[in-house]
Amino acid sequence: MKFYIETYGCQMNIADSELISTILIEAGHQLVNNIDEADLIIFNTCSVREHAENRVLGRIASEKYRKTSNPDLKIAVIGCMAQRMGKRLIENYSVDYVAGVDQYLDFPKLIQENKGAITDPDYTQTYSGIRPHHQSRTCAYITIMRGCNNFCSYCIVPYVRGRERSLPAELIIEEVKRCGEKGLKDITLLGQNVNSYAYQDINFPKLLRLLNDIDSIHRIRFITSHPKDLSDELIEVMAECSKICEHIHLPLQSGDNDILLAMNRNYTIKHYINIVNKLRKAIPDIAITTDVMTGFPGESETAFNHTLQAMRQIQFDYAFCFKYSPRENTKAADLPDQIPEAIRLERLKKMVILQREISKNKYEAKIGSKVEIYVESLSKKSAHQVSGKTRDFKIAVLDGTERDLGTLKKAQVLASTGSTLLCG
Ligand code: SF4
Known part of the structure; x- marks a missing residue:
């Protein structure tokens, strides 16, 4: 089948779309970038907010008309919403296939047998044997753990993605090397809470040290860190390892202690500010x-x-x-x-x-300073410019061509639009 994937939600879902594409391609199917060419439309979904789910239900409804001119067209839903709603998507929304977050390996079988929904949780599933086809030519998202044990009181993730499990460190190292050698030199490690990565005697800071030694990559980032688990050891490693970017994503959620308690976040605002000061x-x-x-x-x-x-x-x-x-x-x-x-x-x-x-x-505070930019893509606005990020995760635009993709550039910040640095 020719399949097209539309991805919603977080970076984890972007990585999962690459994973499922690889599984389908290896089973003989073909990825297309134009929905008009597809005979299988896959929605990779997010359940974190009701709005995200409603958007997907709206999209499914708006694509159903294609079945009139192409009766063989199939619509599939995967991801968190598939896990949460299961068969209801088939019964109430005319979806053909539903695959939960732990069932992607069986997705080709689901298509072949023209079955409905597979959503059995498998809290050991890590997809560790699969080398995903990364869509970007310059950057790679690499999943290092799946699931979450934290049960923040507002969050549905532990219910749909199950408990934490970490991928073997040697496979992560191998994947990072492979990406670097292919020109994807900016690596973002993914997990619901990367700080609790644990594989044998390797914790997250130790994993970072091992990855920092890989010659073929330029930069390492990671998301997401939970403030209750961010250790002094991690801060030390971030300060020492040259490839780890000067950036951290650290969800605060609320600045009020009573609300943080009701959210089951397990830290106070004082603890959070203490970490910020240390960082x-x-x-x-x-x-x-x-x-x-x-x-x-x-x-x-x-x-x-x-x-x-x-x-x-x-x-x-x-x-x-x-x-x-x-x-x-x-x-x-x-x-x-x-x-x-x-x-x-x-x-x-x-x-x-x-x-x-x-x-x-x-x-604006960056204007006049020298920055290092990793060039990620061609600028959408000008044929003579490229776009990338500074080490501190700011979007930057500078003169350049296709040849600059995947390289580091030193430049001066000339101006700011408020959300992009204009460099030269
Ligand atoms: S740590 Fe993140 S993914 Fe886990 S329950 Fe809390 S908000 Fe959800």
Whole structure:
């Protein structure tokens, strides 16, 4: 079959789409980049927010018309929403195939046998034997662990992705080397909580040291870190290893201790700020990005102001701001004092405005400085420019051509748009 994949959600899903593409290609199917050519449309989905699920249901409905002119066309749903909704997607939304997050190896069989849904959880599945076809020519997402043990009270991930399991270190090292040799020299390690990576006697900082020794790559990043598990050893390794970028994504979620407790985040704002201080002391140029949420059940105006206050104090380089979205079967969905949508929206707007201003200042502060840019792609706006990222995860544009892809460039920051550095 000719298959087309549409991916929603986090980087983990981007990596999973590459994984399932590889599985299907090895089974004889063909990946196409144009949906019009496909006879199998796959939606790789996210369940973290209701909005993300509704978008996919809308997309499925809007693609169903293709079945009239092509009765053989099949629609498949994979990923977290497939795991969560299972057969309901077939019964209520005219989906043909549903494969849960641990069942991708059996997806070709599902197509061959024209069956419906396979969603049995397998909490040992790591897909460790598969070498994914990475879509980018310059950067690679590499999954180092799957699942999560943390059960933050608002989060559906542990229910759909199961418990933590880490991939063997030797396979990760081999995959990173292979990517580097193919020209993908910017590596992002993925896991729901990379700080709890554990394989035999190798913890996450030790894994980073081993990867830092690989000659064929230029840069290493990782997402996501849980503040409760971020160790002094990790900070030390980040400061010492030259390939680890001066950037960390450290979800704050709330600046209020009572809300953090109700979220089951297992840290206080004091602990979080303490980590930020340690990181900035050890790695002075580090950029800190975050996820932050408003409208969690019981969030008073005072609690919300504590979050704004924390954002002002910490000065994140960037923050992904969200409003709380109740998810079926999570503890928070049953809590009293659910915050009305209008208030959630109003608070979200305030958070976004505040962060936009902070990020703009962070970008402007770079003007005049020298930066190292890893060139990731051709610029979408100009044939004579390329785009990439600085070590501290800022988007940068500079003059260049296709030949520069996958290389490091030194440049001076000439101006900022507030979200992009213009370099020369
Ligand atoms: S750490 Fe918390 S928010 Fe992150 S995936 Fe696990 S349960 Fe969800």
